[in-house]
Amino acid sequence: MKIMNEKILTELEIINEKGLHARASKKLVECANLFESDIKIGMIYNNEDQDVSCREIMDLMMLGANYGKKVRLSIVGPDARRAFKAIKELFNNQFYE
Template sequence: MIDTTVDVINKLGLHARASGKLIEVTTKFRSSIQIGKGDKLVDAKNIMSLLMLGAGKGTTLRLVIDGADAEKAEEEIKSLFAAKFYEAD
């Protein structure tokens, strides 16, 4: 099991478009993927749950991944956040 953090660094935060891109990544994996603030974790494969987080720029999110492909999932998710969800600044 992986329990780590990711920082929201894109200008608009985890809004609808960014959440959609995150869903594209998370749904490729069989692992259970949860994301949230502290102990309030939500299913990272559910867009409504992601939008309800209200994670704006500067938010540090906890990422918990459990399953056979957890390491690959962590790598792709962190890459997406680092790339600012491929949005223009």
């Protein structure tokens, strides 16, 4: 039985005061690594080809995703829904900081 890939494309707002800094980026990488899906994030004002992998901490920290900014989240894979739910929870809970 073949599991079909799902694609989720959405926007999330950075609501933690320090933005997507080192600790928050580390938590996002750890979360992304729990899933098989390809998970990318980018600033909504940039082209999609500038999105970065949620598995690369240095790329995440270089995004400049500060407080109040919106990011584009793209998830493609067989567990995309579960990955989205987990990542959205991280964002909504300000990366548990």
